[in-house]
Amino acid sequence: MRARIRRRYAAERRFKWLGFAAVALSVGFLAFLLVSMASRGLGGFVETRVKLNIDFAASDLFLDPATLKGEGAEAALAAADIEGTVAAAAEKQFGPGGAAIVSEAAWLRVREAIREKPETLAGKTEFWLPSSSAFDTAAKSDGDPPSEAAYAKLNAAGGVSRGFNWSFLGGSDATDPTAVGIWGALKGSLLTMLVTIGLAFPIGVLSAVYLEEYAPRNRWTDLIEVSINNLAAVPSIIFGLLGLAVFLNVMHLPRSASLVGGLTLALMTMPVIVIAGRNAIKSVPPSIRDAALGVGASKVQVVFHHVLPLALPGILTGTIIGMARALGETAPLLMIGMRAFIATPPSGISEPATVLPVQIFLWSDEVSRGFVEKTSAAIIVLLVFLLAMNGLAIYLRNKFERRW
Amino acid sequence: MHPGSAHTVKAFDEDLNQLRGVISEMGGLAEQAIREAMRSLAQRDLEAARRVVEEDARLDALEAEAERQVVQLIALRAPMADDLREAIAALKIAGVVERIGDYAKNIAKRVPALERGGSTEPLSLLPEMARITTEMVHDVLDAFVERDKDKAARVCERDRAVDDFYNSIFRALLTFMMEDPQSITRSTHLLFVAKNLERIGDHATNIAEMVYFAATGDRLTERPRGNDPVASQ
Amino acid sequence: MTQVNPLQTPPAPDHAAGDDLKIRAKGVNVFYGDKQAVKDVSLDIGTEHVTAFIGPSGCGKSTFLRTLNRMNDTIAGARIEGRIELDGEDIYAPAMDVVQLRARVGMVFQKPNPFPKSIYDNVAYGPRIHGLARGKAPLDEIVEKSLRRAGLWDEVKDRLSESGTALSGGQQQRLCIARAIAVDPEVILMDEPASALDPIATAKIEELIHELRGRYAIVIVTHNMQQAARVSQRTAFFHLGELVEYGGTSQIFTNPRVPRTQDYITGRYG
Numbered sequence: 001m002r003a004r005i006r007r008r009y010a011a012e013r014r015f016k017w018l019g020f021a022a023v024a025l026s027v028g029f030l031a032f033l034l035v036s037m038a039s040r041g042l043g044g045f046v047e048t049r050v051k052l053n054i055d056f057a058a059s060d061l062f063l064d065p066a067t068l069k070g071e072g073a074e075a076a077l078a079a080a081d082i083e084g085t086v087a088a089a090a091e092k093q094f095g096p097g098g099a100a101i102v103s104e105a106a107w108l109r110v111r112e113a114i115r116e117k118p119e120t121l122a123g124k125t126e127f128w129l130p131s132s133s134a135f136d137t138a139a140k141s142d143g144d145p146p147s148e149a150a151y152a153k154l155n156a157a158g159g160v161s162r163g164f165n166w167s168f169l170g171g172s173d174a175t176d177p178t179a180v181g182i183w184g185a186l187k188g189s190l191l192t193m194l195v196t197i198g199l200a201f202p203i204g205v206l207s208a209v210y211l212e213e214y215a216p217r218n219r220w221t222d223l224i225e226v227s228i229n230n231l232a233a234v235p236s237i238i239f240g241l242l243g244l245a246v247f248l249n250v251m252h253l254p255r256s257a258s259l260v261g262g263l264t265l266a267l268m269t270m271p272v273i274v275i276a277g278r279n280a281i282k283s284v285p286p287s288i289r290d291a292a293l294g295v296g297a298s299k300v301q302v303v304f305h306h307v308l309p310l311a312l313p314g315i316l317t318g319t320i321i322g323m324a325r326a327l328g329e330t331a332p333l334l335m336i337g338m339r340a341f342i343a344t345p346p347s348g349i350s351e352p353a354t355v356l357p358v359q360i361f362l363w364s365d366e367v368s369r370g371f372v373e374k375t376s377a378a379i380i381v382l383l384v385f386l387l388a389m390n391g392l393a394i395y396l397r398n399k400f401e402r403r404w
Numbered sequence: 405m406h407p408g409s410a411h412t413v414k415a416f417d418e419d420l421n422q423l424r425g426v427i428s429e430m431g432g433l434a435e436q437a438i439r440e441a442m443r444s445l446a447q448r449d450l451e452a453a454r455r456v457v458e459e460d461a462r463l464d465a466l467e468a469e470a471e472r473q474v475v476q477l478i479a480l481r482a483p484m485a486d487d488l489r490e491a492i493a494a495l496k497i498a499g500v501v502e503r504i505g506d507y508a509k510n511i512a513k514r515v516p517a518l519e520r521g522g523s524t525e526p527l528s529l530l531p532e533m534a535r536i537t538t539e540m541v542h543d544v545l546d547a548f549v550e551r552d553k554d555k556a557a558r559v560c561e562r563d564r565a566v567d568d569f570y571n572s573i574f575r576a577l578l579t580f581m582m583e584d585p586q587s588i589t590r591s592t593h594l595l596f597v598a599k600n601l602e603r604i605g606d607h608a609t610n611i612a613e614m615v616y617f618a619a620t621g622d623r624l625t626e627r628p629r630g631n632d633p634v635a636s637q
Numbered sequence: 638m639t640q641v642n643p644l645q646t647p648p649a650p651d652h653a654a655g656d657d658l659k660i661r662a663k664g665v666n667v668f669y670g671d672k673q674a675v676k677d678v679s680l681d682i683g684t685e686h687v688t689a690f691i692g693p694s695g696c697g698k699s700t701f702l703r704t705l706n707r708m709n710d711t712i713a714g715a716r717i718e719g720r721i722e723l724d725g726e727d728i729y730a731p732a733m734d735v736v737q738l739r740a741r742v743g744m745v746f747q748k749p750n751p752f753p754k755s756i757y758d759n760v761a762y763g764p765r766i767h768g769l770a771r772g773k774a775p776l777d778e779i780v781e782k783s784l785r786r787a788g789l790w791d792e793v794k795d796r797l798s799e800s801g802t803a804l805s806g807g808q809q810q811r812l813c814i815a816r817a818i819a820v821d822p823e824v825i826l827m828d829e830p831a832s833a834l835d836p837i838a839t840a841k842i843e844e845l846i847h848e849l850r851g852r853y854a855i856v857i858v859t860h861n862m863q864q865a866a867r868v869s870q871r872t873a874f875f876h877l878g879e880l881v882e883y884g885g886t887s888q889i890f891t892n893p894r895v896p897r898t899q900d901y902i903t904g905r906y907g
Contacts, residue, residue, distance in 0.1 A: 290711075290744075293739060413904055
C-alpha cells in the first residue's frame with residue numbers, strides 16, 4: 001500500500017518536472033530568438049556620425065539666402081548642388097577618398113539645415129553627418145581593412161560620434177543601408193492592417209451572429225461550417241493566388257497597393273474570426289437569452305444588447321489571433337506584388353506600398369553588410385508593432401470582460 | 405378511496421400502521437372493559453370489577469400516546485387528503501374510545517352497590533344490549549383500520565336496536581320501582597348501567613361518522629335513531 | 638403587508654369566469670418533434686386568484702406554462718396545436734406580435750438570471766426597449782416602483798449601480814421579478830421560482846406573490862406541494878402531459894376527486 005502511494009507521488013513529481021521542462025524549453029527558444037535578434041539588430045538603431053566642416057562662403061554653392069525666404073525656396077534648393085558641395089568639403093577635410101566616408105544621403109541633412117536656417121550659407125558650419133555604410137560597419141568593428149583604418153584614424157582625432165538613428169524610423173527604403181528607413185514599410189503595414197480589420201471584423205462577426213442565432217440547422221449550414229473551418233487552415237499563399245487572379249487580373253485594382261493586400265489578408269483572417277465568434281456566442285448561457293426574451297426583447301435586441309457584449313472578449317481574442325497572423329504574412333503579399341522597391345511611404349490605400357515582413361524579406365536578400373543589422377532591426381520593429389497591437393487588443397478585451 | 409397502495413416513503417406507512425395499532429389496541433381494551441364489567445355485574449365478582457377500574461388507566465395512557473403520535477405525524481409527514489383525514493379521525497376516535505372506557509369503568513364501579521340486596525330481576529335484556537354495543541365498538545374500529553365506509557354505515561344502523569333496548573329497560577325499571585320501593589336504589593343503579601350502555605352505542609355511532617368522513621371526505625347522512633324516550637313521554 | 642389567511646378566504650370557484658378571465662386555453666397539444674409533451678389541455682386563468690401547476694417531473698407543466706408566452710417558439714421542432722387566448726385574442730395568430738405578447742405576459746425562471754448589468758439597468762432595460770419612459774425621471778420612477786413592489790427597494794436603494802449578479806440568490810430572484818414587473822405586464826408566469834433558494838428567501842418570494850395577487854394574474858409551476866398549497870387558490874395537477882384535475886386548492890389537497898391526484902399528493906405516486 002505504501003509502495004503504491006510512493007509510486008503515485010513519484011509519478012506526480014515526474015509529471016510536474018516534465019511540464020516545467022517543457023515550459024523552460026519554450027521559454028528558452030523564445031529567449032534565444034529575442035536575444036539573437038536584439039544583439040544583431042540593436043546596432044541598426046545606432047548611427048555613426050562624422051564631423052564635417054563646411055565653409056559655405058568659400059564653396060561653389062550658388063544660393064542666395066534671400067531666395068530661401070520666399071516662394072521660390074524649394075526650386076532654389078533643388079537647383080543648388082548641395083551634394084557636390086558636401087562631397088567637396090569631405091574630400092578637403094578627410095583627404096582623397098574622403099567622400100566615401102560620408103553617407104550618400106548626408107547632403108539631405110545639410111539641405112534641411114539650410115532650409116531651416118538660411119543664415120548658415122553665410123559662413124562656416126560644423127555638421128555631424130551620417131557616415132557611409134562601409135565606415136559604419138567598420139565602426140561597429142565588422143568592416144573591411146581600409147575602412148577600419150580610416151575609422152581608427154578619425155576616432156582618435158575625436159571626429160566620430162554615435163547617436164540614435166532617427167532616420168531609420170522615419171525614412172523609407174533606399175539602396176544605401178545607412179539611409180534606409182522602416183517607416184515606409186511600417187505605414188504600409190498599418191494601412192494594410194486597417195483595411196484587413198475594417199473588412200474582416202464586421203463581416204466575420206456578423207457571419208458568426210447569423211450562423212449561430214438565425215440560421216436553421218440543416219445540411220447546408222453544416223456544409224458551411226465545415227467549409228469555414230477548412231478555410232481557416234488553407235495555406236496563405238493560395239489566398240495570394242486568389243488575390244492575384246481576382247483583384248489584380250479581373251478587377252484591375254492598383255497593383256502592390258495596401259487595398260489589395262488588405263483585401264487578400266481579410267479573406268484569410270475572416271474564417272478565424274468567424275470560428276472564434278461562433279464559439280464565443282455559443283458560450284453565452286441560454287439563461288441570459290431567455291431572460292431577455294422574457295422581458296420582451298426582439299431577437300435583434302437580444303443579440304446586440306446581451307449576446308454580443310458577453311461574447312466580445314472571445315471575439316476579440318479570435319481577432320487578435322487572426323490579426324497577428326495577418327501581420328506576419330509574407331507569401332500572399334508577395335504574390336500580389338507588394339515586393340517592389342518603394343522609396344516613399346504610401347499616402348493612401350491605393351498607393352503602392354510594402355509591408356514589414358516583405359521589407360525584411362527583401363533586405364535579407366541584399367548583399368551589403370550594412371543590411372544585415374538593418375534586417376534584424378526591422379525584425380525588432382515588427383515584434384514591437386506586434387506587441388503593441390496585441391497589447392491594445394488585450395486591453396480592449398479586459399475592458400469588456402464582465403463577470404457573470 | 406383505495407386503502408391498498410403504499411406510500412413511496414415506507415416509513416410513512418409504518419407510522420400510519422403504528423397509529424392504527426394504537427387505536428385497535430384501545431378498542432380491544434374498551435371491549436374487554438365492557439365485557440368484564442357486565443360479567444362482574446352478573447356474577448357479582450368484586451375482584452373483577454376492581455380490575456376493570458384499574459385497567460382504565462391503561463386506556464388513558466394509550467389515548468395520550470395516540471395524541472402524541474398524531475401530532476408527530478402531522479408535523480413530520482405533512483399528510484394530505486385521505487391521510488390527513490385519517491390522522492384527524494384517529495385523534496378524535498382515541499378520545500371517544502377513552503370515554504367508552506370511562507363508561508365501562510362507571511358500570512364496574514356500581515357492582516359493589518348492586519351486590520348487596522335482593523334477587524336479580526329479569527334483566528336478560530342488559531346482557532344482550534351489552535353484547536350488541538360491544539360488537540358495535542369492535543366493528544367500527546375494524547372499519548377504521550380497513551377504511552371501510554360501508555361497515556361503518558352498518559354500525560350506525562345497529563344503534564337503533566340499542567336505543568330500543570334502552571327504552572324497554574327504562575320502562576321495565578320504572579315499573580319495577582313503582583311496584584317495589586325497596587328496589588329503587590338497585591333499579592336506579594341498573595338504570596344508570598343501561599344508560600351507560602346506550603351512551604356507548606351512541607359513541608360507537610359517532611366513531612362510525614368519523615370513519616366515514618376519513619374514508620370519503622363526506623358526512624354520513626342523518627343516522628337512523630330510535631324513539632326519543634324524552635319526546636315519547 | 639397582510640398575509641392572506643387561507644382559512645378565511647372563501648374557496649375559489651372552480652373556473653375563472655366573466656371579468657376575471659385572463660387566459661383561456663382550449664385543447665392545447667404540444668409536440669417536440671414526434672414526442673407529445675402536452676395532451677389536450679384546457680383551462681382558464683384569472684387575475685384574482687393565483688394558479689399553481691403541480692405534477693411530477695416531465696409531466697408537461699413547464700412546457701404548458703411556456704406556451705402561454707410563446708417561449709416554446711425559441712425551441713426548434715416545437716409545435717403547438719389548439720387555441721390560447723389572452724383577453725380574447727388568439728396569441729398564436731400571425732397578427733400577434735410576439736415581442737408585445739412577452740411584455741404583457743412576463744416570465745420568471747427557476748434559476749435567477751439577472752443581466753450582467755447594474756441593478757438599475759436590469760430593471761430599466763424592459764421599459765427602455767418598449768419606450769415606456771421618456772426621460773430619466775420617469776425611468777427612475779418606474780425602477781423605484783418596480784423594486785418597491787418586489788420588496789427589494791430598501792435593500793438596494795443605495796447601490797443601484799452595483800452589478801445585479803453581486804446580490805444573493807434570493808435578492809437576485811426578486812430582482813428578476815422587479816424586472817418582469819417593470820414592463821407593466823398583465824400576467825406573470827413563474828417557473829419554479831423558489832426551487833433554487835433557501836427557506837427564508839423562499840418565504841419572502843411567497844409573501845411577494847401574496848402581495849402581487851390581484852394586480853397581475855399569476856401562474857406558478859412548482860414541485861413543492863406545500864408551496865402550492867400555501868401560495869395558490871387554484872391548483873392544476875398535470876400527469877404525463879394531461880391535465881388530470883383542476884380546482885380550488887383546499888379542495889385538491891383535502892379531498893381530491895381523481896385517484897391519480899390523491900396518489901400524487903399523498904406520496905403514493907410511483
